[in-house]
Amino acid sequence: MESQHPSSHDDTCNPGSCRKSHHPEKVKNNLISRLNRIEGQIRGVKKMIDNDIYCDDILNQIAAIQSALNSVGKILLEGHMRSCVVERLQEGDLEVIDELMITIKKLMK
Amino acid sequence: MESQHPSSHDDTCNPGSCRKSHHPEKVKNNLISRLNRIEGQIRGVKKMIDNDIYCDDILNQIAAIQSALNSVGKILLEGHMRSCVVERLQEGDLEVIDELMITIKKLMK
Amino acid sequence: MESQHPSSHDDTCNPGSCRKSHHPEKVKNNLISRLNRIEGQIRGVKKMIDNDIYCDDILNQIAAIQSALNSVGKILLEGHMRSCVVERLQEGDLEVIDELMITIKKLMK
Amino acid sequence: MESQHPSSHDDTCNPGSCRKSHHPEKVKNNLISRLNRIEGQIRGVKKMIDNDIYCDDILNQIAAIQSALNSVGKILLEGHMRSCVVERLQEGDLEVIDELMITIKKLMK
Numbered sequence: 001m002e003s004q005h006p007s008s009h010d011d012t013c014n015p016g017s018c019r020k021s022h023h024p025e026k027v028k029n030n031l032i033s034r035l036n037r038i039e040g041q042i043r044g045v046k047k048m049i050d051n052d053i054y055c056d057d058i059l060n061q062i063a064a065i066q067s068a069l070n071s072v073g074k075i076l077l078e079g080h081m082r083s084c085v086v087e088r089l090q091e092g093d094l095e096v097i098d099e100l101m102i103t104i105k106k107l108m109k
Numbered sequence: 110m111e112s113q114h115p116s117s118h119d120d121t122c123n124p125g126s127c128r129k130s131h132h133p134e135k136v137k138n139n140l141i142s143r144l145n146r147i148e149g150q151i152r153g154v155k156k157m158i159d160n161d162i163y164c165d166d167i168l169n170q171i172a173a174i175q176s177a178l179n180s181v182g183k184i185l186l187e188g189h190m191r192s193c194v195v196e197r198l199q200e201g202d203l204e205v206i207d208e209l210m211i212t213i214k215k216l217m218k
Numbered sequence: 219m220e221s222q223h224p225s226s227h228d229d230t231c232n233p234g235s236c237r238k239s240h241h242p243e244k245v246k247n248n249l250i251s252r253l254n255r256i257e258g259q260i261r262g263v264k265k266m267i268d269n270d271i272y273c274d275d276i277l278n279q280i281a282a283i284q285s286a287l288n289s290v291g292k293i294l295l296e297g298h299m300r301s302c303v304v305e306r307l308q309e310g311d312l313e314v315i316d317e318l319m320i321t322i323k324k325l326m327k
Numbered sequence: 328m329e330s331q332h333p334s335s336h337d338d339t340c341n342p343g344s345c346r347k348s349h350h351p352e353k354v355k356n357n358l359i360s361r362l363n364r365i366e367g368q369i370r371g372v373k374k375m376i377d378n379d380i381y382c383d384d385i386l387n388q389i390a391a392i393q394s395a396l397n398s399v400g401k402i403l404l405e406g407h408m409r410s411c412v413v414e415r416l417q418e419g420d421l422e423v424i425d426e427l428m429i430t431i432k433k434l435m436k
Contacts, residue, residue, distance in 0.1 A: 023158070031158050039151045045181075046144045049137055055189035056212055062182045063215035066175065072154075073171045074435065078428050080164035086424065089416045097413065101405050103165055106172035108401065108435050109327070183326065187319050195315065198307045206304065210296050217292065217326050218436070246376055253373045260366045263399075267350070267358050273407035274430055280400045281433035284393065290372075291389045298382035321383055324390035 023079050034072050041065045073107055132188050143181050150174045182216055241297050252290050259283045291325055350406050361399050368392045400434055 023031070041061065048058045081100075088096040132140070150170065157167045190209075197205040241249070259279065266276045299318075306314040350358070368388065375385045408427075415423040 023161075023164075028158055032155055035151055035155045035158075039148060039155075042144055042148045042151060046141055046148075049132070049140050049144075052132075055132075055185055055193060056208055059182065059185055059189065059212045060215065062178065062185065063212070063218075066178055066182070066216075067218075069171065069175055069178065070435070073168065073175070074428075074432055076164055076168055076171065077431070078424075080168065081424050081428065082421075084164060086416055086421065089413055090419075092417075094409075094413065097405075097408050099165055101401075101408065103168045103172070104404070104431065104435075105401055106169065107175075108397070108431075109172075179326070183319075183323055186322070187315075190315050190319065191312075195307055195312065198304055199310075201308075203300075203304065206296075206299050210292075210299065213295070213322065213326075214292055217288070217322075241376070241379075241382075249376050250373055253369055253376075257366060257369045257373075260362055260369060264359055264362045264366075267355055267362075270350075273350075273403055273411060274426055277400065277403055277407065277430045278433065280396065280403065281430070281436075284396055284400070284434075287389065287393055287396065291386065291393070294382055294386055294389065298386065302382060317383055321386045321390070324387065325393075327390075 023083075027075065027079055031072060031075060034068065034075075038065055038068050038072070041068070077104070077107065132192075136184065136188055140181060140184060143177065143184075147174060147177050147181070150177070186213070186216065241301075245293065245297055249290060249293060252286065252293075256283055256286050256290070259286070295322070295325065350410075354402065354406055358399060358402060361395065361402075365392055365395050365399070368395070404431070404434065 042065065045058060045061055045065070048061065085096050085100055151174065154167060154170055154174070157170065194205050194209055260283065263276060263279055263283070266279065303314050303318055369392065372385060372388055372392070375388065412423050412427055
């Protein structure tokens with residue numbers, strides 16, 4: 001709850017300023033390579049539509065992308081909870097729960 | 110939509126060979142422009158991760174992409190049902206239901 | 219496929235009157251026993267809440283019920299497609315697709 | 328937050344023993360009445376199946392139950408986060424995140 005975070009903290013979680021993520025490099029690389037693959041899949045679907053590929057095959061590809069995107073969401077959510085949510089709660093900032101619930105509800109819909 | 114398909118059309122829906130989609134140009138353009146937007150959103154998320162943008166903002170973007178992708182899936186599914194599924198069923202090819210159920214189950218999971 | 223449905227048919231699928239389901243007895247029994255189990259699970263959750271059982275355990279039970287209910291939905295959808303949807307389409311009633319898409323969109327949301 | 332919980336507290340959240348929920352009476356009543364309604368809906372679906380009601384109507388009812396159950400899950404999850412998760416994190420028990428992530432993944436699937 002104390003507000004004198006030293007400057008080295010200004011990119012990490014503290015009440016009011018927890019506006020940056022800080023995934024370890026390994027997690028970041030994992031996420032980026034998953035997103036690169038998803039981007040390629042989206043481009044693939046565009047080509048399939050352009051080439052009149054059979055819809056059922058395209059729909060299966062869409063289901064695969066949804067599942068890949070869902071995995072990215074879970075990794076991000078877990079990272080968020082383990083860093084920012086934990087730190088803000090430990091500092092007594094309960095508003096992080098309001099924000100988190102709004103986000104989880106969107107992801108659960 | 111006229112019924113005198115020249116031979117060049119034997120790649121459209123008929124029992125056994127319904128292995129092409131045939132969305133009207135307007136639907137195709139709609140799908141492609143939605144997919145372009147999704148591709149841009151994916152690239153945006155990669156940039157957000159690279160720049161350590163706050164996770165909660167990224168998660169909200171992920172939820173928006175999921176919803177956009179879901180819409181693409183529904184448009185494709187509807188087009189598929191109105192063309193290929195209808196034609197194959199009207200020709201007595203019930204196997205199209207087996208295939209459709211497998212796909213819908215993936216999309217409903 | 220003939221269109222002169224005798225009166226004994228008026229509870230099955232034909233254009234305009236397909237307002238009854240006709241699952242085989244075996245499927246019906248399967249569905250009823252699944253729904254009995256789900257009803258028991260709902261009652262179990264009420265007891266858990268009454269007895270202040272740990273929320274995480276209740277949430278896991280909720281996830282199990284969702285999955286069981288999803289299975290019931292898939293069995294019903296498959297039965298619906300294999301009977302009513304097929305018959306109405308084979309009789310040229312394309313409106314069944316409008317109706318089916320509305321329902322599938324609700325189940326996919 | 329101190330560790331000498333008087334005996335009256337041994338059913339609430341503290342490291343290791345947070346094995347009880349403690350929803351306020353008002354939330355409990357809300358949840359129970361939602362679950363009563365869901366139980367009634369499940370019984371209604373059984374009657375619909377018994378009476379060969381049109382599948383599409385039953386499927387719409389299933390979608391409504393899924394949505395009602397989803398709401399119960401969100402209320403429970405929010406209550407869980409605001410009580411037990413917050414308390415355990417403030418006491419430094421990070422394992423609650425492992426458990427919570429497993430549960431959220433089930434609810435998000």
